[in-house]
Amino acid sequence: ETGVTQSPTHLIKTRGQQVTLRCSSQSGHNTVSWYQQALGQGPQFIFQYYREEENGRGNFPPRFSGLQFPNYSSELNVNALELDDSALYLCASSPRQGSNTGELFFGEGSRLTVL
Amino acid sequence: GESVGLHLPTLSVQEGDNSIINCAYSNSASDYFIWYKQESGKGPQFIIDIRSNMDKRQGQRVTVLLNKTVKHLSLQIAATQPGDSAVYFCAEKWGGSQGNLIFGKGTKLSVKP
Numbered sequence: 001e002t003g004v005t006q007s008p009t010h011l012i013k014t015r016g017q018q019v020t021l022r023c024s025s026q027s028g029h030n031t032v033s034w035y036q037q038a039l040g041q042g043p044q045f046i047f048q049y050y051r052e053e054e055n056g057r058g059n060f061p062p063r064f065s066g067l068q069f070p071n072y073s074s075e076l077n078v079n080a081l082e083l084d085d086s087a088l089y090l091c092a093s094s095p096r097q098g099s100n101t102g103e104l105f106f107g108e109g110s111r112l113t114v115l
Numbered sequence: 116g117e118s119v120g121l122h123l124p125t126l127s128v129q130e131g132d133n134s135i136i137n138c139a140y141s142n143s144a145s146d147y148f149i150w151y152k153q154e155s156g157k158g159p160q161f162i163i164d165i166r167s168n169m170d171k172r173q174g175q176r177v178t179v180l181l182n183k184t185v186k187h188l189s190l191q192i193a194a195t196q197p198g199d200s201a202v203y204f205c206a207e208k209w210g211g212s213q214g215n216l217i218f219g220k221g222t223k224l225s226v227k228p
Contacts, residue, residue: 004158033214040123042204042218043159056215090158094214102149102208102216106158 002027004107006091012113013081021076021110023091032074033104034066035090043090049074086114123202127225134192136222138205141186145207148181149216150190154201162190200226
């Protein structure tokens with residue numbers, strides 16, 4: 001069974017640029033969530049995708065957007081990067097929408113540095 | 116100046132001792148409470164969860180206690196091992212969106228050999 005994989009693992013961008021982060025969900029999982037984790041903080045929910053549609057969003061501006069593909073993989077796009085966007089971006093998958101527990105399967109994250 | 120967020124609460128224990136990590140939660144409507152472990156350079160890893168209508172749940176070497184009266188959650192780790200060294204986060208789930216968890220700030224557990 002393949003776990004959640006994310007790419008790239010590290011990247012550096014400058015203010016105003018755009019970035020795309022990618023995630024392949026765990027085999028058999030059709031729901032993908034994205035989280036932002038600033039240094040020394042807990043992860044913060046950005047949004048969730050199910051059946052290729054956004055299904056739940058946290059307190060993030062519209063310049064944070066995403067996609068989910070038919071194979072359940074997902075992308076996180078961030079436009080007009082700001083210094084405060086520097087963080088670890090985590091992707092998490094889960095077996096199905098509506099499952100009752102809070103068990104998510106996280107990837108190892110993409111570390112974004114904005115200069 | 117210092118950033119408050121960079122200073123995690125820290126718990127240091129001797130190998131073989133029991134560890135107790137505490138967490139206060141905010142939302143009475145949360146239906147699940149979950150503990151995650153995050154090792155350096157890795158994503159969070161699920162440890163155990165508890166439904167809001169329970170007050171205790173046991174796993175392998177771990178026990179989670181839920182006190183809804185004071186909105187308090189704890190994780191007990193028996194016979195703590197060096198491999199348990201990590202940051203531990205409590206999280207709440209509420210609403211129908213499975214992936215929407217609210218994480219606490221985390222506690223860093225250090226195990227001394």
